[in-house]
Amino acid sequence: MTVGSVLITGGTGYIGSFTALALLEADYKVVIADNLLNSSEETINRIELICGKRPEFFQIDVKKEEDFDKIFKAHPDIDNVIHFAALKAVGESSEIPLEYYRTNVYGTICLLSSMTRHNVSNIVFSSSATVYGDATRFENMIPIPEICPIGPTNPYGRTKSTVEACITDHVEAQRNNLKKEGKSGDHWNAAILRYFNPAGSHPSGVMGEDPQGVPYNLLPLLAQVAIGKREKLLVFGDGRSAISHIGHPYGERMLTELTVDYASHDGTAIRDYIHILDLAKGHLVALNYLRDHQPGVRAWNLGTGKGSTVFHMIKAFSATVGKELPYQVVGRRAGDVLDLTANPKRANEELGWKAERTLEDACEDLWRWTKNNPQGYRQSPPKELLEQLKKDRESGKKWI
Amino acid sequence: MTVGSVLITGGTGYIGSFTALALLEADYKVVIADNLLNSSEETINRIELICGKRPEFFQIDVKKEEDFDKIFKAHPDIDNVIHFAALKAVGESSEIPLEYYRTNVYGTICLLSSMTRHNVSNIVFSSSATVYGDATRFENMIPIPEICPIGPTNPYGRTKSTVEACITDHVEAQRNNLKKEGKSGDHWNAAILRYFNPAGSHPSGVMGEDPQGVPYNLLPLLAQVAIGKREKLLVFGDGRSAISHIGHPYGERMLTELTVDYASHDGTAIRDYIHILDLAKGHLVALNYLRDHQPGVRAWNLGTGKGSTVFHMIKAFSATVGKELPYQVVGRRAGDVLDLTANPKRANEELGWKAERTLEDACEDLWRWTKNNPQGYRQSPPKELLEQLKKDRESGKKWI
Numbered sequence: 054m055t056v057g058s059v060l061i062t063g064g065t066g067y068i069g070s071f072t073a074l075a076l077l078e079a080d081y082k083v084v085i086a087d088n089l090l091n092s093s094e095e096t097i098n099r100i101e102l103i104c105g106k107r108p109e110f111f112q113i114d115v116k117k118e119e120d121f122d123k124i125f126k127a128h129p130d131i132d133n134v135i136h137f138a139a140l141k142a143v144g145e146s147s148e149i150p151l152e153y154y155r156t157n158v159y160g161t162i163c164l165l166s167s168m169t170r171h172n173v174s175n176i177v178f179s180s181s182a183t184v185y186g187d188a189t190r191f192e193n194m195i196p197i198p199e200i201c202p203i204g205p206t207n208p209y210g211r212t213k214s215t216v217e218a219c220i221t222d223h224v225e226a227q228r229n230n231l232k233k234e235g236k237s238g239d240h241w242n243a244a245i246l247r248y249f250n251p252a253g254s255h256p257s258g259v260m261g262e263d264p265q266g267v268p269y270n271l272l273p274l275l276a277q278v279a280i281g282k283r284e285k286l287l288v289f290g291d292g293r294s295a296i297s298h299i300g301h302p303y304g305e306r307m308l309t310e311l312t313v314d315y316a317s318h319d320g321t322a323i324r325d326y327i328h329i330l331d332l333a334k335g336h337l338v339a340l341n342y343l344r345d346h347q348p349g350v351r352a353w354n355l356g357t358g359k360g361s362t363v364f365h366m367i368k369a370f371s372a373t374v375g376k377e378l379p380y381q382v383v384g385r386r387a388g389d390v391l392d393l394t395a396n397p398k399r400a401n402e403e404l405g406w407k408a409e410r411t412l413e414d415a416c417e418d419l420w421r422w423t424k425n426n427p428q429g430y431r432q433s434p435p436k437e438l439l440e441q442l443k444k445d446r447e448s449g450k451k452w453i
Numbered sequence: 454m455t456v457g458s459v460l461i462t463g464g465t466g467y468i469g470s471f472t473a474l475a476l477l478e479a480d481y482k483v484v485i486a487d488n489l490l491n492s493s494e495e496t497i498n499r500i501e502l503i504c505g506k507r508p509e510f511f512q513i514d515v516k517k518e519e520d521f522d523k524i525f526k527a528h529p530d531i532d533n534v535i536h537f538a539a540l541k542a543v544g545e546s547s548e549i550p551l552e553y554y555r556t557n558v559y560g561t562i563c564l565l566s567s568m569t570r571h572n573v574s575n576i577v578f579s580s581s582a583t584v585y586g587d588a589t590r591f592e593n594m595i596p597i598p599e600i601c602p603i604g605p606t607n608p609y610g611r612t613k614s615t616v617e618a619c620i621t622d623h624v625e626a627q628r629n630n631l632k633k634e635g636k637s638g639d640h641w642n643a644a645i646l647r648y649f650n651p652a653g654s655h656p657s658g659v660m661g662e663d664p665q666g667v668p669y670n671l672l673p674l675l676a677q678v679a680i681g682k683r684e685k686l687l688v689f690g691d692g693r694s695a696i697s698h699i700g701h702p703y704g705e706r707m708l709t710e711l712t713v714d715y716a717s718h719d720g721t722a723i724r725d726y727i728h729i730l731d732l733a734k735g736h737l738v739a740l741n742y743l744r745d746h747q748p749g750v751r752a753w754n755l756g757t758g759k760g761s762t763v764f765h766m767i768k769a770f771s772a773t774v775g776k777e778l779p780y781q782v783v784g785r786r787a788g789d790v791l792d793l794t795a796n797p798k799r800a801n802e803e804l805g806w807k808a809e810r811t812l813e814d815a816c817e818d819l820w821r822w823t824k825n826n827p828q829g830y831r832q833s834p835p836k837e838l839l840e841q842l843k844k845d846r847e848s849g850k851k852w853i
Contacts, residue, residue: 148630150622151565158615159559165551208622215558215615222550222608230548 057344058082058130060173062115062164063137064108065092067262068179068251071333072135073108074100074260075453079337083108084128087138088115091265095430099260102439105446115160121167133175133344135336136164139212142269143183143388146209157212158219165223174227174241175343177336180217182249182325182356183210187390189316196325196360196396199247199352207388217245221350228349240347244339249325249356249395251332253415254422256452257445258438261422262329263429271363272326272415275370276423278378285379288313288363289386290321311382313364315391321363323392325356328410328418330453337453338404356395357408366412373416457744458482458530460573462515462564463537464508465492467662468579468651471733472535473508474500474660475853479737483508484528487538488515491665495830499660502839505846515560521567533575533744535736536564539612542669543583543788546609557612558619565623574627574641575743577736580617582649582725582756583610587790589716596725596760596796599647599752607788617645621750628749640747644739649725649756649795651732653815654822656852657845658838661822662729663829671766672726672815676823679774686780688713688763689789690721711782713764715791721763723792725756728810728818730853737853738804756795757808766812773816 059076063069064085070092073083077100085097085108094110101107109128113120115138125131139157140146146153161178168176186204188194194201205211220243227241252272254261268274277283290313313320335355342348361369371378400406425435433439459476463469464485470492473483477500485497485508494510501507509528513520515538525531539557540546546553561578568576586604588594594601605611620643627641652672654661668674677683690713713720735755742748761769771778800806825835833839 147622148626150619150626151562151569154558154619154622155562155566158554159562162551162555162559166555169551208618208626211615211618211622215611215618218608218611218615219550219554222547222554222611226548226550226608 054080055082056080057132058084058128059133059135059340060084060086060124060128060131061135061137062086063139063179065089065094065096066137068329068332069137070096070100070260071255071329072137072336074104075333075337077104077106077108078451078453082130084111084124084131085109086111086113086124088113093263093430096260099430102259102442103255103257103446103452115156115163118163118167121164122170125167125171125173132173133177133340134164134168134173135177135179135340136161137179139179141209143207143209144269144386146207146212147387150208153208153212158215161216161219165220169227172239174239175340176220176242177244177246177340177343178216178220180245180247180352181210181213182247182354182393182395183207184214184217184247185393186210188393189391195392196358196394197354198396199354199399206390217352220245224350240349242343242347243350244343245350245352246335246339247352247354248332248335249327249354249393251329252326252419253328253330253410254418255330256418256421257442258421258425259434259442261419261426271324271366272370272419275367275378276419279370279374279420280423280427285381286367287383288321288380289384289389290315290363290382291384311384313382317362317391319362319364322389323360323362323394325358325360325394326366326412326415327355327357327408328415331408331410334453335400335404335406338406342404353400353404354395354397355400356397358395358397360392360394361412369412370416370420373413373420454480455482456480457532458484458528459533459535459740460484460486460524460528460531461535461537462486463539463579465489465494465496466537468729468732469537470496470500470660471655471729472537472736474504475733475737477504477506477508478851478853482530484511484524484531485509486511486513486524488513493663493830496660499830502659502842503655503657503846503852515563516555518563518567521564522570525567525571525573532573533577533740534564534568534573535577535579535740536561537579539579541609543607543609544669544786546607546612547787550608553608553612558615561616561619565620569627572639574639575740576620576642577644577646577740577743578616578620580645580647580752581610581613582647582754582793582795583607584614584617584647585793586610588793589791595792596758596794597754598796599754599799606790617752620645624750640749642743642747643750644743645750645752646735646739647752647754648732648735649727649754649793651729652726653728653730653810653818655730656818656821657842658821658825659834659842661819661826671724671763672770672819675767675770675778676819678778679770679820680823680827684779686767686778687783688721688780689784689786690715690763690782691784711784713782717762717791719762719764722789723760723762723794725758725760725794726766726812726815727755727757727808728815731808731810734853735800735804735806738806742804753800753804754795754797755800756797758795758797760792760794761812769812770816770820773813773820
């Protein structure tokens with residue numbers, strides 16, 4: 054018996070696939086939609102491997118409203134959407150911003166229109182801590198609470214804050230229109246989840262982040278250094294050469310004699326790394342909250358509340374791997390800010406949610422995934438992992 | 454001989470049509486695109502009547518990129534765009550926000566993509582003072598300078614600020630990409646014009662604002678009261694019943710015993726009314742500035758710098774008409790702010806532009822238009838106006 058049906062857009066991506074897993078384990082029916090531009094359909098197999106249930110998959114383009122219509126027509130029981138589908142590379146967003154506005158903003162307009170036509174009125178939106186921009190411009194806003202004024206510093210972040218506004222305006226309009234017409238009907242509800250830096254992999258070792266091309270995030274880059282796919286990590290930190298990097302810095306001319314000079318204790322930028330399983334759980338509890346409390350629109354930070362510098366992360370992952378991972382300091386990236394650490398109090402209090410896994414868990418899980426799947430989803434996981442997984446599945450083990 | 458070629462989207466609308474006139478008088482070639490949803494093709498005839506030149510007209514949908522492609526292919530000489538096409542009713546934007554995001558934001562994405570494909574790289578964007586929201590939340594931000602942080606208070610305003618961001622991101626990306634590739638080529642430039650309250654009509658009496666359905670702005674409403682189309686003006690002012698008005702207040706239940714209680718000297722809200730001919734001229738000088746100075750993205754306020762309350766406007770227009778126009782106070786509209794008065798210093802200094810016509814000019818011109826065209830563009834103007842116009846045309850008179 055299912056407790057509800059959920060469409061997950063971008064459900065073969067990193068966070069999307071783990072959220073699908075969390076929902077399946079909690080007895081939701083899950084339908085996944087993705088364009089597979091930056092992910093693999095193999096994810097669906099891995100989800101089934103882990104939990105024994107297979108989500109139905111639709112290959113769609115979020116910019117085609119009729120693609121959503123097809124899904125809702127085929128699955129009239131769907132009453133919730135978790136919306137991940139988006140372009141997500143900060144650097145690229147400065148090079149081709151129109152494509153970011155088109156996919157992220159217009160894609161959401163298409164989704165919301167189709168949802169409205171099919172009376173689907175609960176949406177969990179995958180936003181980002183990036184919408185806050187540089188919270189150090191205010192006093193007392195680190196760690197960042199949800200009331201911190203938003204002010205994204207790059208096009209990617211601006212598409213996320215625009216989608217937040219668009220969803221908010223739509224939900225309020227739908228609720229007001231309902232009230233005006235004196236109808237009861239379903240109220241629209243939206244959870245806006247602003248997450249910090251997702252990290253780690255599935256503890257089974259068969260599911261993890263599988264970036265196509267050059268990764269944009271610290272841990273996947275470190276993992277590539279660890280297995281020899283990449284010579285060294287570039288640490289973006291020298292403020293004097295901040296403007297020297299336009300676009301994606303990998304592959305560009307290296308700068309020499311640079312230092313890290315962010316205003317942190319070791320000069321590198323501070324982020325809040327949250328284990329992907331905790332993050333997936335956050336989506337589950339937010340969806341449950343929408344269904345139980347009908348709150349209208351509400352934003353929650355999903356983070357640990359603890360910030361880690363880049364140097365700290367290099368040290369932590371090096372310890373897991375058992376060798377010193379090489380790095381080189383280069384100029385800052387445009388739009389990178391000093392500190393993005395969450396104040397997760399609201400999610401703690403209202404959703405009863407809190408990050409339970411440690412940074413060490415994230416490093417160990419990431420390393421297990423990387424070692425066992427050096428080609429990501431393009432190769433089968435080792436037999437011993439599959440055998441263990443079969444045992445876990447048969448014993449009814451739940452991971453999230 | 455033309456000095457350049459311009460596509461004006463939304464060119465049959467109120468501000469668009471006057472801007473077309475200003476550009477034609479300044480020897481630009483003008484192509485107009487509009488969907489005629491809230492305007493009339495008759496505008497094209499009036500433009501020709503006044504200046505003797507006829508812009509080519511395309512009926513298009515801004516949400517169809519191929520519609521723009523067709524225009525640029527048919528007119529490869531077009532090297533500038535002035536972008537007005539948008540939904541613009543603040544109240545309606547709270548009822549159907551998705552349509553506002555779709556037309557205003559996605560429409561601009563389509564336009565910018567098509568421009569990029571056809572190497573058209575100058576754009577003047579019709580933004581709005583609405584992007585500032587309530588500037589009284591800051592100290593020393595009335596009259597409002599361009600550096601005032603934006604913070605729109607309604608979906609319409611949020612679509613405008615989103616388009617500002619989208620254009621800014623696109624222009625910067627195009628310029629950076631050009632630099633990275635070491636190419637010379639045309640630099641993208643954008644003028645963001647934030648205007649305050651456009652008012653008045655053409656002094657000839659044959660061209661003016663012709664709203665379809667119930668107008669959303671003060672002066673057109675007053676004009677309808679003056680010619681008996683509407684019994685009285687509703688003054689939105691009672692803060693205690695601010696939340697009682699959802700959607701468009703005309704046609705809804707009236708509230709009784711209400712007072713105006715905005716923090717102005719007479720309790721009504723303050724706006725900066727700028728004559729439509731001055732506003733049209735502002736577009737011309739901004740376009741010239743883009744072409745001469747290649748500034749990248751720059752925002753300018755177009756306003757007079759003088760605020761007028763609603764009661765002052767009722768008095769001024771009553772004086773022009775020669776009778777007291779009746780009004781009734783009702784609750785506030787959601788999203789209306791106390792004061793939107795421009796600081797136009799930047800446009801004065803950089804563009805050499807300043808509003809030259811008075812509030813009385815605006816009232817007189819509006820009244821001449823209204824008296825002579827009670828059915829707007831759905832009837833021919835009186836013969837004596839047409840004869841005078843013929844003489845003006847033959848004498849080579851320029852109006853803007």
